[in-house]
Amino acid sequence: MMQHPLDDFLHYLTVERGLSKNTIQSYKRDLTQYMNFLENQEGVNDWDRVSRTHIMKYLYELNDxxxxxxxxxxxxxxxxxFHQFLIREKVAGQDPSLHIETPKKERKLPKVLSSKDVEKLLSLEAEDPFTARNKAMLEMLYATGLRVTELVSLKVSDLNLMMGFVRCLGKGSKERIVPLGDLARDAVEVYLRDYRSTLIKHKTTEELFVNHHGNSLSRQGFWKILKAVAQEVGIQKEITPHTLRHSFATHLLENGADLRAVQEMLGHADISTTQIYTHVTKSRLNEVYRSYHPRA
Known part of the structure; x- marks a missing residue:
């Protein structure tokens, strides 16, 4: 039987790398599948018996x-x-993944909403605790480009409505400050002042956005709300929480925002991740050109 130091590895990612619960779960899923594959390989009863060939065979199976x-x-x-961790912990003496080339990713352009569709989505009226909460969340998501996990993890103390910004913890627990536009700030103020206390009832909770039980809203809960609102206002295209993040970045760049500033607001570690939005804006410019230029 091979030694399974997966728990130690996940502990290392949590304590020393400071990764989020979602990222840890992703590593756990990936490596559990990998270990299940290795257990069915003849002669692999020790981590030093794992070879480059085993890993390549696993990757080919995934491709198939x-x-x-x-x-x-x-x-x-x-x-x-994981293999680097095994060497560091002296569980293995060699890294079989060392010279395996990473497959080049397909560069898919993110789907974005038009400004008209965004206006539709944000036309929601704050008439009761739920519509007030939903409007505040949608306004904030489009105004800041937060990831949905960052949005539902916000505490009331993360807001500074007077100065007009929100503090959030992104990937790797990196803190960033993002400006909050006037319309988003107004929507959040209405929700906090008039409706949040009705949702939390008699509880004491730090979470900014809560569900009908007064508990923290989940990512899945937000997704259901988003789909319901999109359907209600007549948006036909498929929409996800990330669509608003993509739309936030694309619309900023289309209107002349600096790429570095957008990178900072999105919390991207590498500017090459942000640069995909420049491809989106060029793509849209080409569409406009072909549609309206008389000799296109």
Whole structure:
């Protein structure tokens, strides 16, 4: 039987790398699948018996199952980090993943909403605790480009409505400060002043956005709300929480925002991640040109 130091690895990611629960769960899923594969390989009863050939065979199997290049790249990244950890902890003496080339990811352009669709989505009226909360969340998501996990994790203390900004903890527990536009600030003020106390009832809770039980809203809960509102206002295209983040970045760049500033607001560690939005804006410019230029 091979030694399974997965719990130690996950503890290392939590304590020393400071990764989020969602990221830890992703590593756990990836590596559990990898270990299940290795257990069925003949002669692999020790971590030093794992070879480059085993890893390549695993990656080919994933490819045959129709996994995308992005998924295979992510799994290989998990495997690499895990094998480096095994060497560091002296569980293994060699890294079989060392010279395996990462598959190039398909560069898919993110889907964005038009400004008209955004206006539709944000036309929600704050008439009761639920519509007030929903409007505040949607206004904030579009105004800040927060990830949905960051949004539902916000505490009331993370807001500074007087100065017009919100503090959030992003990937790797990195803190960033993001400006809050006037319309989003107004919507959040209405929710806090007039409606949040009705939702939390007699509880004491720090969470900014809560469900009908007065507890923290989940990512899945927010997604259901978003889909329901989109359907209600007549948006036909598929929409996810990330669609608003993509729309936030794209619309800023279309209106002349600096790429570095957008990178900072999105919390991207590498500017190359933010640069995909410049491809989106160029793509949209091409569409406009072809549609309206008489000799296009």
């Amino acid at each position: 199952k129709g996994r995308s290049r992005a998924t295979v790249a992510r799994l290989l990244s998990s495997i690499r980090l």
